[in-house]
Amino acid sequence: MAEDIKSALFDATPSWNGFNYQGKVGLYVCLKMILAKLDDMDKDSVDFIGFLNSHTIEYEWIEDFSIKQNGSYVSLHQVKHKAGEGFGDHISAIVTILNRKLCRLSETDFNKYIDLNIDYTNCADATERRDLLFDQIKSKFDLLIDAGYLDDNHRLMDNWTDIEDDIDGISEAHLTRLLTEFDAFSNNTFGESKTYFHTAERVLAPRKNINDYAGIPAQHHATVNGLRTLSSLDVYLDFDTQTEYELALSDQSLMDIIIDLISQLLAIIHPLENIEADDISLYFTSLNDVIDKHIAKRHDNIRQQNNQGEGFQELRECISFLNLFTPLKRLLKNQNDDYWECFCKKHFEQAFSDQIQRIEQRIDNANNVELNKKRILNLEYFRKNILCQYSCSSLLALISPHESNNTSKGMYYGNIINPYLIKDVFLRLIQELDSVDTLLIKANDSFTYHPSTINLQSNDAEEWQENLEIYKHKISQNNAITSLLDASHLVVQTSPGHDVSGESVALQNIIEAIDAEATVDIDHRTNNVNNIKFESLENAIRIISNE
Numbered sequence: 001m002a003e004d005i006k007s008a009l010f011d012a013t014p015s016w017n018g019f020n021y022q023g024k025v026g027l028y029v030c031l032k033m034i035l036a037k038l039d040d041m042d043k044d045s046v047d048f049i050g051f052l053n054s055h056t057i058e059y060e061w062i063e064d065f066s067i068k069q070n071g072s073y074v075s076l077h078q079v080k081h082k083a084g085e086g087f088g089d090h091i092s093a094i095v096t097i098l099n100r101k102l103c104r105l106s107e108t109d110f111n112k113y114i115d116l117n118i119d120y121t122n123c124a125d126a127t128e129r130r131d132l133l134f135d136q137i138k139s140k141f142d143l144l145i146d147a148g149y150l151d152d153n154h155r156l157m158d159n160w161t162d163i164e165d166d167i168d169g170i171s172e173a174h175l176t177r178l179l180t181e182f183d184a185f186s187n188n189t190f191g192e193s194k195t196y197f198h199t200a201e202r203v204l205a206p207r208k209n210i211n212d213y214a215g216i217p218a219q220h221h222a223t224v225n226g227l228r229t230l231s232s233l234d235v236y237l238d239f240d241t242q243t244e245y246e247l248a249l250s251d252q253s254l255m256d257i258i259i260d261l262i263s264q265l266l267a268i269i270h271p272l273e274n275i276e277a278d279d280i281s282l283y284f285t286s287l288n289d290v291i292d293k294h295i296a297k298r299h300d301n302i303r304q305q306n307n308q309g310e311g312f313q314e315l316r317e318c319i320s321f322l323n324l325f326t327p328l329k330r331l332l333k334n335q336n337d338d339y340w341e342c343f344c345k346k347h348f349e350q351a352f353s354d355q356i357q358r359i360e361q362r363i364d365n366a367n368n369v370e371l372n373k374k375r376i377l378n379l380e381y382f383r384k385n386i387l388c389q390y391s392c393s394s395l396l397a398l399i400s401p402h403e404s405n406n407t408s409k410g411m412y413y414g415n416i417i418n419p420y421l422i423k424d425v426f427l428r429l430i431q432e433l434d435s436v437d438t439l440l441i442k443a444n445d446s447f448t449y450h451p452s453t454i455n456l457q458s459n460d461a462e463e464w465q466e467n468l469e470i471y472k473h474k475i476s477q478n479n480a481i482t483s484l485l486d487a488s489h490l491v492v493q494t495s496p497g498h499d500v501s502g503e504s505v506a507l508q509n510i511i512e513a514i515d516a517e518a519t520v521d522i523d524h525r526t527n528n529v530n531n532i533k534f535e536s537l538e539n540a541i542r543i544i545s546n547e
């Protein structure tokens with residue numbers, strides 16, 4: 001027997017990041033609320049600062065994201081990227097929303113509060129233990145209904161506080177705590193809040209009454225009987241008439257509307273500045289980075305089971321609207337370090353997203369499904385464990401040892417953000433390797449591989465040799481990438497049949513630069529390793545993977 005009701009207290013699956021569709025929809029809602037408030041208030045007023053401090057966005061707890069004011073829920077938001085246009089395609093999500101909106105006590109939440117001390121001796125496996133637990137919980141629910149604490153749909157009765165009946169096998173203190181905290185949670189979360197259903201595709205209005213759709217449980221029939229919209233329950237889908245948000249936004253439409261909101265906000269915050277379109281996109285990157293770092297921390301807390309509170313009093317960290325407004329107050333047009341970091345972040349994240357989408361398309365086309373799923377996991381593992389250790393500008397510099405920062409900043413950063421090279425050289429290496437924890441990848445005690453974005457591919461043998469010599473010269477002249485000294489091999493992309501395993505490049509300039517600064521790092525003195533060998537991408541993957 002399976003569980004009937006999903007708990008409202010549901011944490012994230014720690015895989016997505018703040019630059020995905022879900023993170024962007026949350027940003028859209030926050031920016032729209034901030035802009036609407038600025039129509040009525042001055043950006044420097046006490047009231048507006050109070051608004052920013054009192055409002056937060058909470059990702060992946062109860063719903064995909066929620067908006068809160070002083071800890072109370074204002075709105076709940078469910079997000080589906082690709083789920084179909086028919087109302088019937090969303091029945092499972094609709095039922096989950098109804099269960100939560102109608103404040104039904106779940107078996108999972110009951111089990112968090114009440115220990116039934118069940119004897120599992122005669123259960124052969126986990127399935128039998130789960131079914132026995134469910135049966136025991138169901139019997140207690142029946143007693144709670146008979147006593148008048150709950151109605152037939154597992155909702156609290158209005159007069160439940162007047163009931164004094166004992167429930168066999170449940171202590172009075174535990175029962176009172178469960179029902180009291182469930183009541184407070186329900187009122188705070190669902191009492192005054194609205195629920196919005198966001199999709200990347202249009203959702204068509206129901207073609208029949210909602211209660212007639214297969215999958216709508218009998219206990220909800222009375223609530224939705226004769227309805228072809230849930231707006232009377234403060235639940236809104238794309239086909240409903242409401243003016244708060246656009247609920248059906250394709251990836252491009254979502255980007256366009258966010259950029260427009262940022263543009264309007266910047267015009268208010270910096271009225272005397274002429275901010276170019278390219279710079280506006282950097283503000284978007286800066287805002288998404290706030291969300292991305294928050295999500296990464298959230299997911300780490302999930303993995304570490306680092307939660308605040310228990311039961312219905314569990315809390316999750318939120319992002320203050322103030323933290324989303326602050327990046328907009330900075331001027332990025334001066335091409336300072338913040339500007340170039342946002343510039344690099346923007347292009348790296350786009351390349352990373354494109355690579356993920358490329359692999360997902362292969363999965364959708366049933367091409368090497370398991371292998372491509374593993375590649376996505378490897379990329380996400382890199383993002384979680386390595387990318388967080390670097391700024392994007394420093395990461396791209398490290399994997400571009402052939403690019404010298406002695407040129408103009410615009411030219412230098414423009415060279416190291418090449419999306420083709422990031423995807424087809426660097427990320428192609430990362431996606432093939434399991435559980436890589438450092439940027440320098442050890443294959444064994446002798447070999448350490450340094451990733452790069454160097455592409456030597458050419459169908460012309462003479463051109464290939466010329467390119468190889470050019471890259472060697474550029475690397476030898478670049479004295480900034482000291483991480484090369486800690487590697488035995490530099491991984492490069494090359495054409496089939498072009499062997500680079502016998503090629504190497506001298507690093508004398510780097511060592512001389514280190515000595516010139518009188519480093520105390522003995523390992524980097526001139527009497528140590530002063531060259532690095534080249535290795536093809538394919539060979540590096542094979543050696544590192546022990547194939």
